[in-house]
Amino acid sequence: MAKKKHKKCQTCGTRDSTVTRMRDPFTEALYPDEEHEEVTLCAPCAVARFEES
Numbered sequence: 001m002a003k004k005k006h007k008k009c010q011t012c013g014t015r016d017s018t019v020t021r022m023r024d025p026f027t028e029a030l031y032p033d034e035e036h037e038e039v040t041l042c043a044p045c046a047v048a049r050f051e052e053s
Contacts, residue, residue: 011045018043025050 007019023036026049041049 007040009042009045010040011049012042014042016042020046022046026053029053 006015006017007021008015009019019040019042021038021040024039025041025046027034028036029050030053039049
């Protein structure tokens with residue numbers, strides 16, 4: 001059986017099951033009513049990006 005390929009985090013480069021495509025947590029926190037770029041982040045990087053805002 002082939003291994004399931006995980007997405008790669010844009011920030012740290014990790015590949016695991018916590019990496020997901022989401023709206024940018026940084027801009028979403030600052031401008032909740034705007035359209036947001038989608039980014040691919042692991043859970044720790046998404047939290048860090050949100051906390052930067």
